[in-house]
Amino acid sequence: MPLDLNADLGEEITDDAGLLAVVTSANVACGYHAGSVAIMREVCAEAARLGVSVGAQVSYDDREHFGRVARDVPADVLRDQVADQVRTLGAIAEAEGTSVRYLKPHGALYHRVGDDEAQAAAVLAGSGDLPVLGLPGALILRLATDAGRRVWHEGFPDRGYTDDGRLLPRDQPGAVLQEEGAVVAAALALAGRVDSLCVHGDHAGAVARARAVRRALEAAGHRLTGL
Secondary structure (H helix, E strand, O other): OEEEEEEEEOOOOOOHHHHHOOOOEEEEEOOOOOOOHHHHHHHHHHHHHHOOEEEEEEOOOOOOOOOOOOOOOOHHHHHHHHHHHHHHHHHHHHHOOOOEEEEEEOHHHHHHOOOOHHHHHHHHHOOOOOOEEEOOOOHHHHHHHHOOOOEEEEEOOOEOEOOOOOEOOOOOOOOEOOOHHHHHHHHHHHOOOOOEEEOOOOOOOHHHHHHHHHHHHHHOOOEEOOO
16 A cells, blocks of 8 residues: 655754655645745745645644643634645646645644544635644544545654553653654554654654654565555
8 A cells, every 4th residue: 555754844944945845745834833925935946846735734824832722712713724735836836837736734723623623624724625634543634534525634753642542742751752763663653553654854863763664664575655
């Protein structure tokens, strides 16, 4: 089975060019938690050149906290904010010779739509018929499936998990893995259970770890391809 390798890009703290040379899909920040029109354009142009799939990484309107604080946003407001982000990135991607192929919520919104029906429905309503990338068991994936939309399940080799399959909060011990061997081992363990693996780029050594993960996956016989 094919396997995707993705990363969050355009966030102003990542080596976008370095990661684009490794991953097969790019979750591009749409300006609400990070990024800008200029950065979106640069990432989309390079993704198009390399054949990397582009996804809309939508978030709460919260640059101050990098989109990592849960917000009680009215459903109609959240719907319109998501639609604005998808529309903005979509226009930029088209101008650079590619297209937005999927949706991935970011940060606190990613976790919130795992069990909040109103916010999950708002995100779906604002994103047209785009396929949705998310955590296995997330409510938003179930709602998307019920609506006839394609869904992809995501794993995080550089993050720790709770016993119930959620991601450990970043302020808890073991939440973020940085030792290359541990990240590679986790990637190999997750590879047969999800459609896509996310390698984070917001800490030192991210590109080297991403390369190590890709080498290990290919050596194990996985065919890497974008969403």
